[in-house]
Amino acid sequence: MIVLGIETTCDETAAAVVRLRPGGRPEILSNCILSQIEEHAPYGGVVPEIAARAHVVALDGQIAAALKQAGLRLDQVDGIAAAAGPGLIGGVIVGLTAGKTLALAAQKPFIAVNHLEAHALSARMVEDLAFPYLLLLASGGHSQLLAVRSVNDYWRLGGTIDDALGEAFDKTAKMLGLPYPGGPAVEREAEMGNPERFAFPRPMLGRKNADFSLSGLKTAVRIEAEKNAPLRRMDIADLCASFQAAILDVVVDRTRVALSMFRTGVGQPNALVVAGGVAANKSIRRSLERLAHESGLPLVAPPPVLCTDNGAMIAWAGLERLRLGQADRLDAPPRPRWPLSSKRGLQSLPQEGGL
Ligand code: KG4
Ligand code: ZN
Numbered sequence: 001m002i003v004l005g006i007e008t009t010c011d012e013t014a015a016a017v018v019r020l021r022p023g024g025r026p027e028i029l030s031n032c033i034l035s036q037i038e039e040h041a042p043y044g045g046v047v048p049e050i051a052a053r054a055h056v057v058a059l060d061g062q063i064a065a066a067l068k069q070a071g072l073r074l075d076q077v078d079g080i081a082a083a084a085g086p087g088l089i090g091g092v093i094v095g096l097t098a099g100k101t102l103a104l105a106a107q108k109p110f111i112a113v114n115h116l117e118a119h120a121l122s123a124r125m126v127e128d129l130a131f132p133y134l135l136l137l138a139s140g141g142h143s144q145l146l147a148v149r150s151v152n153d154y155w156r157l158g159g160t161i162d163d164a165l166g167e168a169f170d171k172t173a174k175m176l177g178l179p180y181p182g183g184p185a186v187e188r189e190a191e192m193g194n195p196e197r198f199a200f201p202r203p204m205l206g207r208k209n210a211d212f213s214l215s216g217l218k219t220a221v222r223i224e225a226e227k228n229a230p231l232r233r234m235d236i237a238d239l240c241a242s243f244q245a246a247i248l249d250v251v252v253d254r255t256r257v258a259l260s261m262f263r264t265g266v267g268q269p270n271a272l273v274v275a276g277g278v279a280a281n282k283s284i285r286r287s288l289e290r291l292a293h294e295s296g297l298p299l300v301a302p303p304p305v306l307c308t309d310n311g312a313m314i315a316w317a318g319l320e321r322l323r324l325g326q327a328d329r330l331d332a333p334p335r336p337r338w339p340l341s342s343k344r345g346l347q348s349l350p351q352e353g354g355l
Contacts, residue, residue: 001323003079005315008095009087009115011036011046013058016311017070020319026125030069031312032062037181044174052090059098066311074106081318084112085335092334100330111318112332116340118317120148123273123300125316134262134269136255139276140166145210145258147266151320154340155266157258158210165278168214172221172243176236186240187281193241198224200246210258217246248287255288259295273300280304
């Protein structure tokens with residue numbers, strides 16, 4: 001079974017072909033990703049209108065390249081999957097329409113993939129991982145802790161009540177004059193800085209639920225940056241290191257609480273999984289590795305190229321659905337807002353004392 005996957009929800013124009021081998025393990029035949037970073041960099045963030053136009057210009061070429069690298073013609077794939085949201089509406093429409101059109105022309109099943117679900121399932125593409133597992137999904141737009149029980153069955157254990165983890169990195173970078181996207185830039189600076197110079201708050205630490213709140217931390221960074229202005233190179237590195245140290249403490253504490261909720265409400269997870277762009281951060285991976293180890297679980301973290309947005313994870317989510325006999329109609333709508341929690345089969349775990 002072979003699926004073509006299309007991703008256009010943010011600032012990567014991506015197409016990929018993934019094959020399910022007879023034994024059930026996948027093989028990524030191609031994974032073409034064209035980043036629009038340079039087009040958005042002058043504005044310090046993604047400009048939706050520029051993103052949508054850039055997807056229109058680039059998508060055909062990415063799809064052609066993905067098929068070519070896989071050595072396949074369109075009529076040789078078994079299904080076409082496109083991310084239908086959540087994301088920037090203009091970009092979503094471009095990828096979704098392209099996917100539907102190809103499916104119609106080639107008379108193939110079409111799968112409208114939830115971008116978050118694709119991040120959530122990407123761990124199963126790289127490891128032979130059985131459900132259920134605990135997932136920390138940390139990207140530019142989302143920070144959630146989920147019990148992944150099966151395809152289409154997610155329990156939300158917690159999430160951010162304000163900024164997403166990636167957003168906190170991006171905003172911190174912008175305040176400190178670092179380039180976009182902020183995550184990799186802050187991580188680089190942090191490696192050279194002193195994580196103890198600034199005692200930044202660790203919001204929500206010790207709370208019984210698994211929610212995040214990061215806007216207070218961002219404000220604390222801004223106040224220290226203003227106090228120390230004009231910032232020297234070392235100040236920026238120390239601010240980044242101290243910010244990242246706070247993030248690590250928060251991530252580990254919130255994930256530990258989610259793990260205990262999981263064990264009480266769902267059972268024993270098979271792994272701790274981290275996915276989404278922030279999962280590319282080496283310090284976050286190391287901290288979660290320690291937490292997983294002390295909890296007796298393996299940590300599954302897809303390689304960075306499969307953590308940030310890509311077409312392979314969309315193709316894989318399409319394969320996961322298609323092999324269960326699930327496909328979508330060609331009138332599947334673009335869904336700029338599409339929380340995983342609205343998917344069929346989701347139940348919310350009662351929080352604080354309810355378990
Ligand atoms: O999953 P993704 O590629 O796109 C979304 O769906 O949002 O995630 C992008 C986010 C950005 O906020 C970016 O700054 C962050 O992931 N990110 C990182 C790192 N690499 C990317 N954050 C922290 N450390 C990194 N190394
Ligand atoms: Zn993403």
